[in-house]
Amino acid sequence: MTSFSIGETDFLRAGRPHRVIAGALHYFRIHPDQWQDRIRKARLMGLNTIETYVAWNAHEPRRGEWDATGWNDLGRFLDLIQAEGMDAIVRPGPYICAEWHNGGLPNWLTAGERELRSSEPSFLADVSEYLRRVYEIVAPRQIDRGGSVVLVQIENEYGAYGSDKAYLEALVALTRESGITVPLTTVDQPTDQMLADGSLPELHKTGSFGSRSAERLATLRTHQPTGPLMCSEFWDGWFDWWGGVHHTTDVDAAAADLDELLAAGASVNIYMFHGGTNFGLTNGANHKGRYLPIVTSYDYDAPLDEAGDPTAKFFAFRDVIAKYAPVPDERPESAVPSPAFSVPLAPAGSWTDAAASAPATDAPATFDELEHLSALVRYDVDLPDGQGGELVLDEVRDLGWVSVDGQRVGTLSRTRHDRVLRIPAGRTLSILVEEQGRVNYDHRLGEEKGLIGSPTLDGVPLTGWHSTPLDVAEIAAEIAARSVLGPADASGGPAGPSAWVADFDLDSPANLFLDTASWSKGYAFVNGFFLGRYWRNGPQRTLFVPAPATSAGTNRLVVLELEHLLDPTADFVSALALGDTEE
Structure with a gap:
């Protein structure tokens, strides 16, 4: 077994000074059959650690219906990290932000009048039950038990939200009682108030920032006078929202910022190494005076793009890391164009005209009152x-x-x-x-x-x-089950909600990019796999279809359009198209 601890100046791995060079991968944003590929490419960039959040609402969308299988198999994800010879950092929240819907908190948890992210007893009781389930997975996979986990984070950027020390103390006590023995950390943006409010003396404080590393590390050092300095979220890109632009960062500038951070001797977690996709209905939203929903892609302008292919940023970061740590000689394969083809869409009728069977009420019922999780x-x-x-x-x-x-x-x-x-x-x-x-x-x-x-x-x-x-997923499944497709409708059909279906053949499973530019707004599915939302409002133009969602032979696409198709055709293109940038 190997030990991992915090020394006077460094992390100590097996008693020796160790620098954490990590990258963020969210298992819940990546098809499980592609986890291993993304982890391997992280190692090839020179990373020695993978960090992930745990999304509570992915594991328990309805109270008491806990699921840690398939897409939610955190244990398998951590085991794959270990198999690649890498360490893991787990950030279970319960709040994660992450541009993920409701910040990772289940709807049933946040419904009603209760004080969230606090020591309020009923909230704390639910959080404790959740964390115990997570730690049942994490505890046996700690490094001192032969596993991959070296750090566990308490809450997430709590100093930007509250200052309830009793809440943080309860989370720490529960974490230790659940058998977590590795060091515990917190992360906050490097301001005096956030660092003071968001942590406890016994927790190792880390920062989140993407530039001006020396300045931010100096602020962090005033609050964490001993031990290693760490940027737990080195922002190398940004997220997009509908109606905005596709955000990118200059490759050379991002590499220089990373170089400055590593030259200062700090440890780092690159957020994101690979962003993945907000499949289904999992995107979050911003609201700073104006509501701005986040797009389906979580490409984040990361070193691995949304489809898992290396970018110029990957190789620039790899060169920087090689100045401070060993980097494998092996390089990942270059991206190859995906199959490009078009197929006509056949109309499948309207799909939002279900009979109003619900009882009449004086006021409209909210999604929450209906306990409705669809769109x-x-x-x-x-x-x-x-x-x-x-x-x-x-x-x-x-x-x-x-x-x-x-x-x-x-x-x-x-x-x-x-x-x-x-x-x-x-x-x-x-x-x-x-x-x-x-x-x-x-x-x-x-x-x-x-x-x-x-x-x-x-x-x-x-x-x-x-x-x-x-329920859009149930409606799409019912439409997909119809065996016979009607003729294509060259007009694009009438205005208003309409369903469309197309079959297409592949020689073998392949990553695909579905171009939605000639559609208006809606949802798309391939072989029952919910790709996510599309909207001509942009910037995102393509929906990523992961290869494991496709198959050799015939595949079925279902489109649920809310407004109008300009052209009843499904165009698959060779590469991602995420929209115009500010450049």
């Missing part, structure tokens, strides 16, 4: 005396398509701060609301989704709402 709820209400007028909502979270008697009359967007729409006379008002991603930080964690409050028409409350949840 859409359809709200229907009879218009009094068939009248039209000025429809006013307290708030729509996050995007609503408004129809009267089946005819679209407008949209209401949270991003645009929309609340008012004039509607024509008719019998039935319908509002299809999409939850576009839950805010992943600060005090908007756990906010309700759907139609918020009591809508009015010309100042009079509308009552008798039917709130019908729509």
Whole structure:
């Protein structure tokens, strides 16, 4: 067995000074069949450690339904790291941010009135149960028991949120009681207040930053006077949001910042080494006065791109690391173009017109009240005396398509701060609301989704709402199960929600890039695998299809379009297209 500890100036591995050179890989953002490939490429860049968050809401989306298999098999992920001869850092939260929906906290945990990320007893009880389950996986895989785990982090950038020391003390006590013996760390941005509020004297403090390393390390040293300095999140790129640009960082500048950090003798965790993808409906959202949902890609302009191929940044970082640590002679294979082809899409009918079987309520039910985890709820209400007028909502979270008697009359967007729409006379008002991603930080964690409050028409409350949840994955599976495809529709079909299907053949499984530029907004699936959201709002143009989701022979694509296809064709292109940059 090997020991790992913190000395006066260094990390000590088997009693000898050791520098951690790590990179972030989130197992929940990578197809499990591609974990080993990404870990191996991390070693080839010169990394000796892999860091991962643990996403609670991936493991337990519904209370009591814990899952640590398949995509959630953290134990297997840690074992693969060890098999590659590397160490592991585990950051179980419970809060992770990570541009992941709700910051990793389950909806059922954040629903209702409770003080999150605090020593409030009911919250702490739920967190304790979660952490015990995580530590059942992590404890036997610690380095002093023959495993890969060398560090475990307590909470995550807590100083940016709160200062409840009793909460942190409870997390530490629970962690130690659960058999975690490796050193415990915290991470905060290097400001005096955050470093003071976000940690405890017995925890090793680390920083998160992406530039001005000497300055940030000096601030960190005032709060961590002994032991190794470490940047636990060296930001080498950034994330994208719908309606923005694709963020990139200059390769030479990023490499110079990494060089400055390593020249100072610090340890590092590169965030991200490989970002992966917000498959399904897992993207988070920003809200700093304006709601901005995050895109499906989590490419992050990382050394490995979204498809797991090395970039110029990979080789620039590799050269920097080689100045300070051994780097393998072997280099990863260069990216090869993916198959490029087009297939026509056959119409499969409408898909959001399920009967409103839900009981009538005075006010619309939120996603949370419905315990609905998918993307859409359809709200229907009879218009009094068939009248039209000025429809006013307290708030729509996050995007609503408004129809009267089946005819679209407008949209209401949270991003645009929309609340008012004039509607024509008719019998039935319908509002299809999409939850576009839950805010992943600060005090908007756990906010309700759907139609918020009591809508009015010309100042009079509308009552008798039917709130019908729509599970897009279940709908896509039902459509995919139909064996016979209809003819292609050259017109792209009528405006409004429409389903489309295409079959395509492959000689062997392959990474693919589905170009969505000629579609409007919706969701795509290949062989039942939920690729994620697309939106012509950009910047992202392609959806990544991991090779393990495809097969030799016939594959089936299902597209659930919410607005209109400009061209009813599925175009697969040879490489990622993530949108325009600021350059």
